Amino acid sequence: MHARHPILTSSLIALVGFLTVCPVFMLVLGSFSEGLGTLGRLTLAKYLRAYTDPALADILWNTAVFTVGSALVATGLALFLAYLNTRTNIPCKSLFGIISIIPMMIPHILFAVSWLLLLNPSNGIINLLLRQLFGLDRSPFNIYSLPGMILVEGLLDLPIAYLVLAPAMAAFDVSLEESSRVCGATTLRTLRRITLPVLRPAILASVTLVIVRSLASFAVPSVLGLPGRIYVLATHIYLIVATGFAPDYGLAAAVGMSVLAVSVSLVYLYRHLTAEGERFVTVSGRGYRPIRIDLKGWRYPLFAAVAFLSFLLILLPVLVLVYTSLTPYSMVPSRRALALMSWRHWREVLRDPISLLSLKNSLFLGVAGATLGVLLSLGVCYTIVKVRTAAAGVLESLSFLSFSFPGIVIGIGFMWFFVRTPLYATIWALLIGYIATYLPYGLRPLTSAFIQIHSHLEESSRVCGAGTLYTLRRIVIPLLMPGILSGWILMATMFVRELSLSVVLSRPGTEVLAVQILRFAEDGLWGRLSALGILMIGISTALVVAASLIGGKLTKVEAPG
Amino acid sequence: MEIRISDLSKSYFSDGKRIAALSEVSLTIPGNQIFTLLGPSGCGKTTLLRCIVGLEAPDAGEIAIGEEVVFSRSRNIFVPPERRGLNMVFQSYAIWPHLTVFDNVAYPLQVRGLPKPEIRRRVQETLRLVQLTGLEGRPATRLSGGQQQRVALARALVAEPKVILFDEPLSNLDAKLREETRKELRQFLTTLRITAIYVTHDRLEALSLSDTIAVMKDGRIVEVGTPRQIYFDSDRRFVADFIGRANLIEGKVSAVSGTHTLVESAIGAIACRKEAGLPAGAAVAVCIRPEFIRILGGDPGRRPNVFRGRVASLLFVGEACEAEIRIGDTTLTARLEATAGLREGDEVLLHVDPAHCMVLSA
Numbered sequence: 001m002h003a004r005h006p007i008l009t010s011s012l013i014a015l016v017g018f019l020t021v022c023p024v025f026m027l028v029l030g031s032f033s034e035g036l037g038t039l040g041r042l043t044l045a046k047y048l049r050a051y052t053d054p055a056l057a058d059i060l061w062n063t064a065v066f067t068v069g070s071a072l073v074a075t076g077l078a079l080f081l082a083y084l085n086t087r088t089n090i091p092c093k094s095l096f097g098i099i100s101i102i103p104m105m106i107p108h109i110l111f112a113v114s115w116l117l118l119l120n121p122s123n124g125i126i127n128l129l130l131r132q133l134f135g136l137d138r139s140p141f142n143i144y145s146l147p148g149m150i151l152v153e154g155l156l157d158l159p160i161a162y163l164v165l166a167p168a169m170a171a172f173d174v175s176l177e178e179s180s181r182v183c184g185a186t187t188l189r190t191l192r193r194i195t196l197p198v199l200r201p202a203i204l205a206s207v208t209l210v211i212v213r214s215l216a217s218f219a220v221p222s223v224l225g226l227p228g229r230i231y232v233l234a235t236h237i238y239l240i241v242a243t244g245f246a247p248d249y250g251l252a253a254a255v256g257m258s259v260l261a262v263s264v265s266l267v268y269l270y271r272h273l274t275a276e277g278e279r280f281v282t283v284s285g286r287g288y289r290p291i292r293i294d295l296k297g298w299r300y301p302l303f304a305a306v307a308f309l310s311f312l313l314i315l316l317p318v319l320v321l322v323y324t325s326l327t328p329y330s331m332v333p334s335r336r337a338l339a340l341m342s343w344r345h346w347r348e349v350l351r352d353p354i355s356l357l358s359l360k361n362s363l364f365l366g367v368a369g370a371t372l373g374v375l376l377s378l379g380v381c382y383t384i385v386k387v388r389t390a391a392a393g394v395l396e397s398l399s400f401l402s403f404s405f406p407g408i409v410i411g412i413g414f415m416w417f418f419v420r421t422p423l424y425a426t427i428w429a430l431l432i433g434y435i436a437t438y439l440p441y442g443l444r445p446l447t448s449a450f451i452q453i454h455s456h457l458e459e460s461s462r463v464c465g466a467g468t469l470y471t472l473r474r475i476v477i478p479l480l481m482p483g484i485l486s487g488w489i490l491m492a493t494m495f496v497r498e499l500s501l502s503v504v505l506s507r508p509g510t511e512v513l514a515v516q517i518l519r520f521a522e523d524g525l526w527g528r529l530s531a532l533g534i535l536m537i538g539i540s541t542a543l544v545v546a547a548s549l550i551g552g553k554l555t556k557v558e559a560p561g
Numbered sequence: 562m563e564i565r566i567s568d569l570s571k572s573y574f575s576d577g578k579r580i581a582a583l584s585e586v587s588l589t590i591p592g593n594q595i596f597t598l599l600g601p602s603g604c605g606k607t608t609l610l611r612c613i614v615g616l617e618a619p620d621a622g623e624i625a626i627g628e629e630v631v632f633s634r635s636r637n638i639f640v641p642p643e644r645r646g647l648n649m650v651f652q653s654y655a656i657w658p659h660l661t662v663f664d665n666v667a668y669p670l671q672v673r674g675l676p677k678p679e680i681r682r683r684v685q686e687t688l689r690l691v692q693l694t695g696l697e698g699r700p701a702t703r704l705s706g707g708q709q710q711r712v713a714l715a716r717a718l719v720a721e722p723k724v725i726l727f728d729e730p731l732s733n734l735d736a737k738l739r740e741e742t743r744k745e746l747r748q749f750l751t752t753l754r755i756t757a758i759y760v761t762h763d764r765l766e767a768l769s770l771s772d773t774i775a776v777m778k779d780g781r782i783v784e785v786g787t788p789r790q791i792y793f794d795s796d797r798r799f800v801a802d803f804i805g806r807a808n809l810i811e812g813k814v815s816a817v818s819g820t821h822t823l824v825e826s827a828i829g830a831i832a833c834r835k836e837a838g839l840p841a842g843a844a845v846a847v848c849i850r851p852e853f854i855r856i857l858g859g860d861p862g863r864r865p866n867v868f869r870g871r872v873a874s875l876l877f878v879g880e881a882c883e884a885e886i887r888i889g890d891t892t893l894t895a896r897l898e899a900t901a902g903l904r905e906g907d908e909v910l911l912h913v914d915p916a917h918c919m920v921l922s923a
Contacts, residue, residue: 454653456652456653457655459616460716462616463643464648464720465644465646465672467643479657
C-alpha cells in the first residue's frame with residue numbers, strides 16, 4: 001500500500017504544468033500582443049497579417065502535400081517491410097530490427113544534408129555521375145523540390161511508421177486470413193480484401209503520426225526546401241523570426257497557433273485510432289501460430305530490395321558525410337578525388353571557436369538534460385503508476401501533452417517567456433525547453449519499468465529486514481535500471497541533435513551542434529558541415545555506449561557484507 | 562512466540578465509501594503452532610496479516626509480538642516491518658527477478674550484515690532443507706512455479722524469524738503440486754517448531770495444515786478452534802457451511818432427552834447430538850454433512866433418523882457418487898459409494914447417525 005504523497009504530487013503537477021502549459025500560454029498571449037516588449041496590450045493585428053498574407057495559400061498547399069506525401073511514403077514502405085518480416089519467409093530477419101531502430105540515431109539534419117550532397121542539381125554526386133556517364137547537360141534529379149523533400153522525410157519517418165505497424169501486423173489473427181483462403185481466395189486477393197482492411201486502424205494511425213512528425217519537421221524543409229524556395233509552415237515561421245531587422249515573434253506566434261491546433265487534434269485522432277486498433281485487431285493467445293507465406297522465387301529479389309533500403313537509410317548518409325568531409329569540394333568518387341583527400345575540413349572545424357562551443361554546449365545539454373529529464377520522469381512515473389490518486393491522473397495527462405507540440409512552435413512560446421527572465425540567451429533556457437518538449441520520451445520507458453515492479457517485491461524486502469534506503473538501493477533501482485537507461489539514452493541522443501527548438505532559442509554563445517550545422521549548410525560549407533556532423537554522430541554513439549556500460553555496472557550491485 | 566491482538570480496526574475508502582476491513586478484532590495466536598486465518602475473499606484476513614507484519618497501519622487497537630508491543634494507536638507505537646523480526650511468504654512469491662536464487666535467499670542475512678562465509682553456510686543449509694541444492698546460481702525467474710515457491714519459503718526461513726506469515730502461498734500452484742506442497746509445508750513447520758500464521762480461503766488447506774483455525778467473516782473473527790472442533794463442533798451456520806459441504810435443515814427443538822436433542826423439521830423428527838442450553842421451541846438448523854448419509858439395504862429396524870426419499874440426480878465424480886435425494890420438498894446432498902448401484906428415480910431409505918447431526922443455534 002502506497003502513501004498518497006500529496007506534496008510530491010502537487011509539486012510535480014506544478015513543475016510539469018509549468019513546463020507544458022507555460023509555452024502554450026505564452027504563445028497564445030504572444031499571438032495577441034504587439035511585440036516582445038509590449039506584452040499585455042492586446043491586439044488582433046498579428047492574426048490579420050498572418051492570415052491575409054497572399055503567400056500563405058502556397059505555403060499551406062506545400063505543407064499539405066509535404067506532410068501527406070511523407071506519410072504515404074513512410075507508411076507504404078513500413079507496411080511492405082512489416083508484412084515481409086512478420087508474415088513471410090524472407091531471409092535475415094534481424095535486419096528489420098536494425099532498420100526500425102538505427103535510423104533514429106542519425107540526426108535528421110545530417111540525413112537531409114547527405115541527400116542534398118547526392119542529388120542537388122548543381123553538383124550532387126549522383127547527378128554528376130549520371131551526367132558524366134550519359135553525357136547529359138542537365139542534372140536528371142533535383143532534391144530541392146517537393147518530391148525530393150517528400151522522399152527524404154518519408155525515409156526519415158519510416159522507423160516510426162514501422163514501429164506502429166509491425167506490432168499490429170504481428171498481432172493479426174491469422175484465422176481471418178485462413179478462412180478467406182479456405183473460401184478459395186488467392187494470397188493476393190486475401191491481402192487486398194482481408195489483411196489490409198483489418199489493419200486499417202493501424203495504417204491510419206501510422207499515417208496520422210507521420211503527418212504530425214512531418215508537420216513539426218524542420219530539418220528537411222530548411223535544408224532542402226529553402227534553397228528551392230519551397231516554403232512550408234515550419235520554415236515560414238522560421239523565416240519570420242530569423243530574417244529581417246526586426247523579427248516579429250507575434251506574427252510567428254499567430255501562425256504557430258494553427259500549427260499547434262492541427263498537431264494537437266491529429267495526436268488526439270492518433271490516440272483514438274490506436275485505441276480502436278486494439279479493439280479491432282485481436283490477439284488470439286492460444287494456439288496462435290502465424291502462417292509463413294513462402295515467397296519462392298521472390299525471396300532473394302525482395303531481400304535485395306530490403307537490403308538496398310537499409311543501405312539508403314543507414315550506411316549511405318554516413319558514407320556521404322565521411323567522403324565529403326575529406327574531399328576539397330563536391331566531386332564524383334574517382335582516383336583524383338582519392339588523391340585530393342585531406343583532413344583540411346576537420347582541422348578547420350576543430351579550430352573554429354563556434355563549432356567547438358557548440359560541441360561543448362550540446363554535450364552538456366545531452367548529459368545534464370537527460371539526467372535531469374530522467375530524474376523528473378522518475379518522480380512523475382512513480383506518481384502516475386504507484387500513487388494513482390486523482391491528482392496523479394492530472395499529472396499523467398499534463399506530462400504527455402507535449403508529445404503533440406511541434407518544436408519550432410513551442411520554441412516561439414518559450415521565447416515569449418524567456419525574454420522576460422534572466423534565463424534568456426543562456427544555456428538553461430535551452431535545457432528547460434528540451435526537457436519540456438521531450439519529457440514523454442523519458443516517461444514512456446520508465447512507466448513500463450514501474451508497472452513491472454509489483455508492490456510485493458518492495459514489501460518482501462521490508463519484511464526481510466531491509467529499511468527504505470536499502471530496499472531502494474538493492475531492489476527498486478536495479479529493477480528500474482533498464483527503464484532509466486533507455487529513457488536516458490533516448491533523451492540524451494535527442495538533445496545532442498536537437499534542431500527545431502534550438503533554432504529559435506539558441507543565441508550567440510549558446511550555439512548547439514544542429515544549429516551550427518544549419519549555419520554551415522546556409523553558407524554552403526559542406527566539408528566542415530560533414531566533419532562536424534560526424535563528430536555529432538560520434539558523441540551520440542559515445543553517450544549510448546557509456547550509458548549502457550555504467551547502467552550494466554549499476555545493475556550488478558555486489559552483495560555487501 | 563505468542564502474538565496478542567486487541568481491538569484492531571481498520572477501514573479504507575473505495576469509491577467514496579468507507580469499508581471496514583477489520584472491526585475490533587481481538588485474538589491470541591499461540592506460539593510454535595500453525596495458526597490459520599480462514600475466510601471468504603474480502604473477509605479481512607489478508608488485511609489482518611498485513612497489519613501484523615507491519616505493511617499496513619490499523620486505525621485502532623494494539624498488536625504485541627511476544628513481550629514487545631509493535632503497534633498501538635493509543636500509545637502511538639508503530640514498529641516498521643523491517644524491525645518486527647518476522648518474515649512473510651507472499652501470494653505472488655515476490656521473488657526478485659534481477660537476483661539469483663542464492664542472492665534471493667541470502668538477502669535477509671545480507672541486510673543484517675553477517676560475514677560472507679556464514680551467509681554462504683546458512684543459505685546452503687536452508688536450500689538443502691527445501692531441496693533446491695544446486696540451483697544457487699540460477700536466475701530466480703528461470704524456475705518453475707513450485708521451485709519459486711520453495712525459494713520464497715527458504716528466504717522466509719533463512720534468518721530464523723520469530724514468526725512466519727503466509728499469504729495464500731499455494732494458490733498459484735496447480736492442484737497436484739498444491740497437495741504435495743501442503744504436506745511438505747506441514748512437515749517443515751512442525752519439525753522447525755516455528756510460529757506460523759497462514760492465510761487461506763481454501764478449507765482443505767486450512768483443515769490439513771493447521772493446529773488452530775480462526776474463521777473470519779466481514780472483518781470479524783467468527784470462531785477459533787482446532788480443525789476438528791471447527792469441522793465437527795461448530796454451532797454457527799456460517800462456519801459449518803463454509804468449512805465443508807453441508808445440508809442445513811431448518812427446524813425447532815422439540816425435546817431434549819438424556820442423550821439427544823430432538824429437532825422437528827420438514828423431513829420429520831431428527832435426533833441430534835445433545836446440545837445443552839437450548840430450550841424446547843428454539844429455532845435452529847440441523848447440519849448433516851453429505852459423507853455421513855447412508856443408504857439402508859434391508860429392514861431399518863427401530864433406529865432413529867431413518868428417512869424415505871427418492872434419488873433426484875446422480876453425479877459420478879470418480880471416487881464417489883454425489884446424489885441429490887428428495888424427501889418431500891427438501892433436497893439433501895449425499896456422498897455415496899461409487900459402487901452403490903443406484904439409479905435416478907430409485908426409492909431409497911436414508912440413515913444418519915445422531916452423532917453426526919449438529920444443531921446450529923447461531
